[in-house]
Amino acid sequence: MLVHICCSVDSHYFLQKLQTEYPEEKLTGFFYDPNIHPYSEYYLRLLDVKRSCKMLGIDLIEGEYDVENWLEAVRGLEHEPEKGSRCSVCFDRRFEISAQKAREMGETSFTSTLLTSPKKSLKQLQAAGDALAAREGISFVAPDYRKASGTQEQNIMAKEDALYRQDYCGCMFGLNIQRDQQSKLADELFVPISGQVQPESIEERIEMYEKRWQMEEEHIPHKIIKQRFLNWRLTMGLLRVRKEVVPAHFLPYSTLRGEYTRGKIEYSIGKVHYMNRDEVRFITLDTYNSLAGTDYQTVTELIYAPPAFSKEVEVRSRLGITPYDLSVILVTEEIPDNKIEILCQSKTYSDVKEVLVNV
Template identity: 45%
Template sequence: MLVHICCSVDSHYFLQRLQETFPQESLVGFFYNPNIHPYEEYLLRLGDVRRSCQELGIGLLEGEYALEAWLEEAKGLECEPEKGKRCEMCFTMRLNASAQKAVELGIKRITTTLLMSPKKSLPQLESAAKEVERAFGVSFVSVDFRKGGGTQAQFALAKEAGLYQQNYCGCVFALTAQREAQKKPCVELTFSLANQIQPGSINERLELYETSQPKRRQRFLNYRLNHARVMQKEQVIPSYVLFYSLPSKPLLQGEWKEVEKGIALFSKEPALMLTLEVFNALVATQFQDLKQLLASPVGVEKELHVRQKLEGALFSLTPILVVEHIPQGKTTLSLEATLFDDVRELLATFR
């Protein structure tokens, strides 16, 4: 039996139940999910499914990551709600590819772990399955392992196995609608230009799930810098903005007064500017110029270490900027950022 797999949380319990229910069947996993966006999220879910299948002794095949083809099919359906026509299209596309793979392999029966997801419509899945049966001549195995406490057992097993429990369906349209309802930015769609690993990001999760150690969840205040620029007489002064820098206004004009060698205060509101030399001394680095720092920034933990040293508190929101030289005279500071409550995953260690 070929089993289309959407994610490890749905598949881990589902595959075990299939093994128990159909002991005579040899199961082949097929990961085909071109709807998942961005690609890093796709890699994260694929890696977790691989670990799950290895543990269960089930072979896994990977289908094509055909995102552009999926987006083409989704045209006109972008604003459809969950369980709407976009989901119907998505189910049909994924089951068609699964049936085609089954025919290539000479397999007569297929099913999908989407049947396990409590957020998916069983009638929609069964409708898509009937189309696939007619088109490819395969038999679709429709099982409902949700009932009788199956959903609760599914999530308990996923937690026990340390599986990655994603916080959105997978497609970009469902994600943006969900984040708009939560009044939170789509951090899943934003990446540091210099590949800095930022808290709560998919890249942080990718690193975390490279280990099989137990994880825990942490509620925290997340931060994303949207825009920053220091100007003087229509000239941009290259600068680097530290994590948690949040001014009271997005546009400020004033002067920087040096209070210690290489450290200056802003005249209009709480803000700090320090030279690259001072920054290097605080984080024990040897950046030769600001271009080098911008291209290969230190980790967020080191930026918070600088904030702690200068402000005496991690919860400070004072804008802190790194420059090569403190500017003399009036400057314009344009800085916009977003601060929001969020949840991230960490290793379940405390020492």
């Protein structure tokens, strides 16, 4: 039996139930999910599915990440709600490829872990699976493992085996709708031009889960814990001096009361130079290099290849700034001595992140 897999939280429980109910059946996992955006999120979910299948002794096949075909299939349905027409097309697309794969492999049946997802309509899934199975001359197996406290058992199992628990279905359209309803930033969909790994970003989670895999392979005791913290994202930053754009690097947690300010340097204390408005501060690139232990030759080089986020937070603290200070701190090659204009579009927000610790 070919088992289409959407994510480890759904598949881990579903596969074990199938192993119990169909003990003579050889199960093969098929990860085909071009609906998952961005690709880094797709990779992270695949990584955890590989771990789950390894734990359960199940072979796994990865399908093609043909995201362009998926986007074309749902064109015009971008604003549909969860469980709406876009989801139906999405199921059909993934079930169609899964059914074709099952037939190519000589399997007589296929199923999908989407059947255990509490966010999906079982009736909707069954109709799509049956229709495509009939077209390929095979059968669609649709057990209801949600009933009799199945969803609760699934959640308990996911927690016990420390599976990656994503908090959105997968596609960018559903994510945007969900984040709008939550009044939250959809920070999963953008990364800085520098490529710097941001706190509680998908890229940071990938680093952590890859490290967890390595620790498991080396039998190093560990645990994933959660912590609440103040997160920050910069979406745009610009410095103009006498109306000319000047290269400037915004240190993490730089925040304005609005998005725009202007003024001039009023005084300096040590190597920190203070603007006369909105608590803005400047340091030179030489000062930054001294504090960070780096050797950047230009600010442009720093902008496009900064050190780790945590290291830049340390730079803020070494400037004598308290942990609660959200003032804009700009790194420039020279301290401006003319009229300054600053555009800083940033957002700070309460967030929760996972942390891997040795035990």
